[in-house]
Amino acid sequence: MTTFQELRRAVCDLHAELTRNNLVAWTSGNVSGRVPGEDLFVIKPSGVSYDDLTPESIVVCDLDGKLVDGELSPSSDTDAHAYVYRNMPAVGGVVHTHSTYATAWAARAEPIPCVLTAMADEFGGEIPVGPFALIGDDSIGRGIVETLAGHRSPAVLMRNHGVFTIGKDARAAVKAAVMCEDVARTVHIARQLGDPVPIPADDIDRLYDRYQNAYGQ
Numbered sequence: 001m002t003t004f005q006e007l008r009r010a011v012c013d014l015h016a017e018l019t020r021n022n023l024v025a026w027t028s029g030n031v032s033g034r035v036p037g038e039d040l041f042v043i044k045p046s047g048v049s050y051d052d053l054t055p056e057s058i059v060v061c062d063l064d065g066k067l068v069d070g071e072l073s074p075s076s077d078t079d080a081h082a083y084v085y086r087n088m089p090a091v092g093g094v095v096h097t098h099s100t101y102a103t104a105w106a107a108r109a110e111p112i113p114c115v116l117t118a119m120a121d122e123f124g125g126e127i128p129v130g131p132f133a134l135i136g137d138d139s140i141g142r143g144i145v146e147t148l149a150g151h152r153s154p155a156v157l158m159r160n161h162g163v164f165t166i167g168k169d170a171r172a173a174v175k176a177a178v179m180c181e182d183v184a185r186t187v188h189i190a191r192q193l194g195d196p197v198p199i200p201a202d203d204i205d206r207l208y209d210r211y212q213n214a215y216g217q
C-alpha cells in the first residue's frame with residue numbers, strides 16, 4: 001500500500017525521467033499520480049524548474065483540480081489531468097510532454113502508424129491524434145478521454161500541442177511517454193527514405209496480447 005508521502009516522492013522522482021529521456025524543455029511537461037483509494041491525485045507545481053522539484057513541492061488536488069495540500073499552485077495542465085481521473089477510473093497516472101518527434105506528428109495531425117513490433121507491444125496499433133483544444137476549460141481533458149476510450153493506445157497526440165499518456169500508475173504513464181517519443185522518432189526516420197511497411201492487424205493482436213499478458217518477470 002502506497003502512503004501519501006511515498007507517492008509524492010515517487011512522482012517527484014519520475015519527473016527526472018522526463019529530463020533524463022529528453023522529453024521536456026524548461027518547465028514544460030508534468031507527471032501526476034492518483035492517490036489509491038481517495039478522490040485525490042498528486043501533480044507537479046506550476047513553473048518550478050525540474051532541478052528544484054522536491055517531494056514536498058508536489059501538490060495534492062481533488063478530482064475537480066482544486067488544490068487540497070501544498071504551498072505552490074498546481075500545474076497549468078491540472079484540469080486536463082483531473083478530467084482524465086474523473087472519467088477513467090482505471091487510470092492511476094497521467095503524463096504530459098511536448099517531446100520533439102511525437103509533437104512533430106501532432107503538428108501535422110498525423111497518427112503514428114503501427115510499423116514496429118515495439119509499437120504493437122506497447123500501443124496495440126497506431127498512436128491516435130486528439131482534437132485541437134485550448135487550455136482553460138475541460139476541452140483538453142475531454143479530447144484525451146474521447147480519443148483514448150475504446151483505444152488500446154495509452155498515448156494520444158493532441159493536435160498542434162503534444163503528448164498525453166495514461167497508465168495504471170504514474171510509472172506506467174511515464175514509460176508510455178518515453179516509448180511514444182522513441183517510436184515517433186524511429187518512424188519519422190523511416191519515412192525519410194521511403195514508406196514504412198505496415199504490420200498485419202492479426203500480427204499486431206498477437207504481439208499486443210503476448211506483451212501485455214506474458215512478457216516480463
Ligand SMILES: [Zn+2]
Pocket residue numbers: 096097098161162
Ligand atoms: Zn502542453
